Amino acid sequence: MAAWVKGGATDADAAVEAAATLLAAARTPIVAGLCAELSAVRAAYHLADAIGASVDPLAGTSLYAELGSMSRTGGMLTTPAETTGRADAVLIVGNAPWDRPIVGEIAESAPTRGRAAGAERTLLSLGGPGNGATRHVAYPAEAGGLAVSVAHLRAYLKGHLAGETAYGDLAKRLAAAQYGVVLYDAAELGELGVEMLQGMVKDLNEVTRFFALPVSDPFQGRALLQLAAWTTGQAPRVGFGRHVPEHDPWRFDSARQIAAGEADAALWLASLPAPRPDWLGTLPAIAIVGEGSPEATGDAAEIVIAVGVPGESAGGALWNDRRATVTYAPPTGPSAELTAAGVLGAIQDRLVEMKAASC
Amino acid sequence: MLIRIQGGRVVDPTAGRDAVGDVWIENGRVVAASERTPDQTIDATGCVVMAGGVEVHSHIAGGNVVMSRLLLPELYTSEAAPEGHPFAHAGGSAAWIGANYARMGYTIAVEPAMPPASALSTQLELADIPLLDRGALTVMGNDDHLLQLLRQREGKAAVRDLVALAVATSRGLGVKCINAGGASAFKDGMLKLSLDEEIPVYGLSTRKIMTALLDAVEEIGVPHPLHVHCNNLGIPGADESFVDTLEAAEGRRIHFAHAQFYAYGVADPENPATGGFRSAAERITEAMEKHPNATFDVGQVAFGQTVTISLDILRQFAGRKGANPKKWILTAGDAEGGGVVPFLYKPRGAVSSLQWAIGLELMLLSKEPERTILTTDHPNGGPFTDYPHIIHLLMDKEKRDREIAGLHKVIGERSGLCAIEREYSFSEIAQLTRSGPAKLLGLTDRGHLREGARADVAIYRDDRDRTAMFARAKYVLKDGVTIVEDGEVVAWTSGHTLELTVESDKAMVARSETYLQDRFGAGLSSFEVPDEAFPKADVFEEVACLA
Numbered sequence: 087m088a089a090w091v092k093g094g095a096t097d098a099d100a101a102v103e104a105a106a107t108l109l110a111a112a113r114t115p116i117v118a119g120l121c122a123e124l125s126a127v128r129a130a131y132h133l134a135d136a137i138g139a140s141v142d143p144l145a146g147t148s149l150y151a152e153l154g155s156m157s158r159t160g161g162m163l164t165t166p167a168e169t170t171g172r173a174d175a176v177l178i179v180g181n182a183p184w185d186r187p188i189v190g191e192i193a194e195s196a197p198t199r200g201r202a203a204g205a206e207r208t209l210l211s212l213g214g215p216g217n218g219a220t221r222h223v224a225y226p227a228e229a230g231g232l233a234v235s236v237a238h239l240r241a242y243l244k245g246h247l248a249g250e251t252a253y254g255d256l257a258k259r260l261a262a263a264q265y266g267v268v269l270y271d272a273a274e275l276g277e278l279g280v281e282m283l284q285g286m287v288k289d290l291n292e293v294t295r296f297f298a299l300p301v302s303d304p305f306q307g308r309a310l311l312q313l314a315a316w317t318t319g320q321a322p323r324v325g326f327g328r329h330v331p332e333h334d335p336w337r338f339d340s341a342r343q344i345a346a347g348e349a350d351a352a353l354w355l356a357s358l359p360a361p362r363p364d365w366l367g368t369l370p371a372i373a374i375v376g377e378g379s380p381e382a383t384g385d386a387a388e389i390v391i392a393v394g395v396p397g398e399s400a401g402g403a404l405w406n407d408r409r410a411t412v413t414y415a416p417p418t419g420p421s422a423e424l425t426a427a428g429v430l431g432a433i434q435d436r437l438v439e440m441k442a443a444s445c
Numbered sequence: 446m447l448i449r450i451q452g453g454r455v456v457d458p459t460a461g462r463d464a465v466g467d468v469w470i471e472n473g474r475v476v477a478a479s480e481r482t483p484d485q486t487i488d489a490t491g492c493v494v495m496a497g498g499v500e501v502h503s504h505i506a507g508g509n510v511v512m513s514r515l516l517l518p519e520l521y522t523s524e525a526a527p528e529g530h531p532f533a534h535a536g537g538s539a540a541w542i543g544a545n546y547a548r549m550g551y552t553i554a555v556e557p558a559m560p561p562a563s564a565l566s567t568q569l570e571l572a573d574i575p576l577l578d579r580g581a582l583t584v585m586g587n588d589d590h591l592l593q594l595l596r597q598r599e600g601k602a603a604v605r606d607l608v609a610l611a612v613a614t615s616r617g618l619g620v621k622c623i624n625a626g627g628a629s630a631f632k633d634g635m636l637k638l639s640l641d642e643e644i645p646v647y648g649l650s651t652r653k654i655m656t657a658l659l660d661a662v663e664e665i666g667v668p669h670p671l672h673v674h675c676n677n678l679g680i681p682g683a684d685e686s687f688v689d690t691l692e693a694a695e696g697r698r699i700h701f702a703h704a705q706f707y708a709y710g711v712a713d714p715e716n717p718a719t720g721g722f723r724s725a726a727e728r729i730t731e732a733m734e735k736h737p738n739a740t741f742d743v744g745q746v747a748f749g750q751t752v753t754i755s756l757d758i759l760r761q762f763a764g765r766k767g768a769n770p771k772k773w774i775l776t777a778g779d780a781e782g783g784g785v786v787p788f789l790y791k792p793r794g795a796v797s798s799l800q801w802a803i804g805l806e807l808m809l810l811s812k813e814p815e816r817t818i819l820t821t822d823h824p825n826g827g828p829f830t831d832y833p834h835i836i837h838l839l840m841d842k843e844k845r846d847r848e849i850a851g852l853h854k855v856i857g858e859r860s861g862l863c864a865i866e867r868e869y870s871f872s873e874i875a876q877l878t879r880s881g882p883a884k885l886l887g888l889t890d891r892g893h894l895r896e897g898a899r900a901d902v903a904i905y906r907d908d909r910d911r912t913a914m915f916a917r918a919k920y921v922l923k924d925g926v927t928i929v930e931d932g933e934v935v936a937w938t939s940g941h942t943l944e945l946t947v948e949s950d951k952a953m954v955a956r957s958e959t960y961l962q963d964r965f966g967a968g969l970s971s972f973e974v975p976d977e978a979f980p981k982a983d984v985f986e987e988v989a990c991l992a
Binding site for chain 2 (some may be wrong): 095114124125128129132135136139153156157159160161162163165167171172191199200201203220264271291294295297309311312313315316317318319320330331332333380401403404406408409410411412413414427
């Protein structure tokens, strides 16, 4: 079964018709989630423009912890492959990155390229779990939290603080690296923490080569960020209420909009696995979700349409965490009847027909 | 459909044509004058008719372009969109780029810096640029795999096969090298690199890498010569790097990117690093005249706020101190680096004024405009939307003098611009912006209006205000379809992305697969640009290699 309207199973055409009717009646709709292949995200932006919706990806919180700092001060970045291939010192900030496969790869390898090739790699931790599962030198976070800890570390590096302290020792290790990398999760570190950390990396580059590597969010944020930028000229959270993309990360935070009663309809796009938002059943909504997912049922939203899952039952351009770029994931099994981009396009086409008929 | 463009001043320097006449079009091609009654007649009375403009070097897609939008979201403004393409008025977007080129009469634009490691996202972005045909140059010269081959002296065939594979996999239109070896050197601690300096770890030099790429491009038969971004961009004495690189080509075809940024002679030989620079436009021009194998695009400066975008991380790292506003992004990528540094070209500033003058001087001194391509290295020297203004300055000495009068006096002291009386003709403008860049890209059916040409045509009202004339074409036809009328887009067509047809050597495919799996834990398929990844069909159009 591919589609449901108000809990009842139906065919795709009827669901598309119902979705178009729902959106045509909405005055302040939102398009959220966007945990999907790029062709679907592209179709979602086009639909949002057509209906004057605002757009907010599931990855928004993580992305904006990075983007706020980036637009204020910039940054110095590198890639996972450059980290495992070149880095002789890797500092992991916080707890979150430790769950990622890259930590194991860093711990189990040594630099093979560049001037540090053949050297031993030092793994350092600031405010990490300290569970001893991976060999590293641990430095606890300060009571003020990670961002404050990074600030103190930076002060030691700059010479604003001095002394035989743990952070003083860590600062010396970082400055001695030939190719250093700091791995962090922007959502955990927070916007100000990211800004402080990027400032520290810039300071380090006065004496050596050092780069930041934020771990990717698991919801396609890095891929859709690129598409959003080339489609609208802006970062992802935009509103089309005035038929021009207006970027405002606070105003177009979908959770805030719904909690404030500003949205009267929603379209949730998640052809890839994504946690169901609390608000999905609280307002007239369309859910375009991966077939076989827990949300692919009649009770997930007023209208539910199940579509191919990219990399499984559909092909799609997706963020490749290992490669840190967009790559194509072909279907690995039989193709689904519907694709997310196809459904979104059909809804938009139907809306155009409705508008033409009403003129 | 038979179309007659009637009564315009037809300017096609490739046919020695500059006279009032007609251009006939059928099925997307220019055809001979017909006895039949045309299905459509376009009245070009009082207009200048040229082939569609051809852009060879404009940063319109890719990871650094995306980064620039995130770093400097205030650079472009979005305006309320009228009916039509939903994002054409979203400042800096792909649709905005396509619309603004088309309004000026341009019909193809090439992104000059596509790293193979992120080819798919670059190609997806290019495909979203409407109206124009597009293309991208595959960047090589800093990748460990290539440098390993050279270090191990594997020979020309291996380099050729690796270059061919990179172009085929990324679906590029040509090959570019950017400060060859510079990104690798930067990652290993160097802050400056000259043509023959040793690159750490590999024992190579820029000269060795670049000449290997020059050979590979010739052996593959890439129509566009190797597109070279030299060492030492933007510093006093950069003219030495330019001339040394020109001579290092040893007669092989070579194209120099944004020559203006290298036409900086040392002003004070006693203090070369601190004494500033003076125009080396005459020196560069003389060197170019002695080397007919070479071409360059200009990289003209336009005053105002911009953002510089380059894979030359070595240069961008040095340039970070001059960031305005004070923020910047540098990325140590998987082969090339990358840097995004905002910059303000100040009209009353000595440095900016001199840069502006040098670019104009290069164009006005050139005896062969077809080898002197108009670019601003968008957005590095300024936005491509400044082309009409630059054309005005080239065509109108009085206009030039008026602008110089409002700029810094250094122009008179350190450049020869003020003494140049030359005014470009329409034919020379067509060489600079049409026939020259089309020949450079090896696109034989573009840049002219002879029979068989692609029906990409720009029609401008003849206006003494050349800025107004070239900013908003009266009509633009793409493949015979009218896409612009009176400076506004009237048909939102999609062009094609041009890709070179090049075969990959099976042994190199296998070897690269092993290398990439070892380095990335992912193979060649993760570098590919498959048709299935695109939301629309029929994105690419093939361009053949030279026989």
